[in-house]
Amino acid sequence: QQQVKQSPQSLIVQKGGISIINCAYENTAFDYFPWYQQFPGKGPALLIAIRPDVSEKKEGRFTISFNKSAKQFSLHIMDSQPGDSATYFCAASRGNTPLVFGKGTRLSVIA
Amino acid sequence: NAGVTQTPKFQVLKTGQSMTLQCAQDMNHNSMYWYRQDPGMGLRLIYYSASEGTTDKGEVPNGYNVSRLNKREFSLRLESAAPSQTSVYFCASSAAQGNTEAFFGQGTRLTVV
Numbered sequence: 001q002q003q004v005k006q007s008p009q010s011l012i013v014q015k016g017g018i019s020i021i022n023c024a025y026e027n028t029a030f031d032y033f034p035w036y037q038q039f040p041g042k043g044p045a046l047l048i049a050i051r052p053d054v055s056e057k058k059e060g061r062f063t064i065s066f067n068k069s070a071k072q073f074s075l076h077i078m079d080s081q082p083g084d085s086a087t088y089f090c091a092a093s094r095g096n097t098p099l100v101f102g103k104g105t106r107l108s109v110i111a
Numbered sequence: 112n113a114g115v116t117q118t119p120k121f122q123v124l125k126t127g128q129s130m131t132l133q134c135a136q137d138m139n140h141n142s143m144y145w146y147r148q149d150p151g152m153g154l155r156l157i158y159y160s161a162s163e164g165t166t167d168k169g170e171v172p173n174g175y176n177v178s179r180l181n182k183r184e185f186s187l188r189l190e191s192a193a194p195s196q197t198s199v200y201f202c203a204s205s206a207a208q209g210n211t212e213a214f215f216g217q218g219t220r221l222t223v224v
Contacts, residue, residue, distance in 0.1 A: 034212070042217060043203075043216050045214075093209045094209065095210070098159050099156075101154040104153050
């Protein structure tokens, strides 16, 4: 059973556009929802994270929107740039358990 | 500050051979993890160690063993490699298990022929 479902699998966005990646989860005990960014040949790195007591968190051009009742959270990348081209993973965890990851979204930002 | 260091970076094995993937972190983290990454499958947890002296199975532990050698080092062993274990393996660490940032190594690309 996949605990975190991520969509789309791939995404192509024009430079300057908005990239949106969605994740849904089943376990209502999850209380930490990070997004990781991975460039080719590198390990994933934390991009931004949110906890369920807030509905939105913004860091620069990156925003997480969180909908607790729908059990969904999403990553928005404003003014997308070619340098944002990477694979993005959503993840979730609860208490002292390891992160569980979505299957990833390959984002390509074209000029 | 090196962070999480994995060795080797690349490896080719024949079916049935054994090998150990090494991982070391210099951030004084308590928790360490091994994930595998396959196309379209995301990152799947193989084993983890919440603290020195403990290890637990993750989602896909079959065919693997681990050793938490000390607080810094966490190794992953393939006793008899199979083509299905062809993957990119990532070691990660975090200060505590769960709701804290995990730091990943650069990965080991393993091919089993």
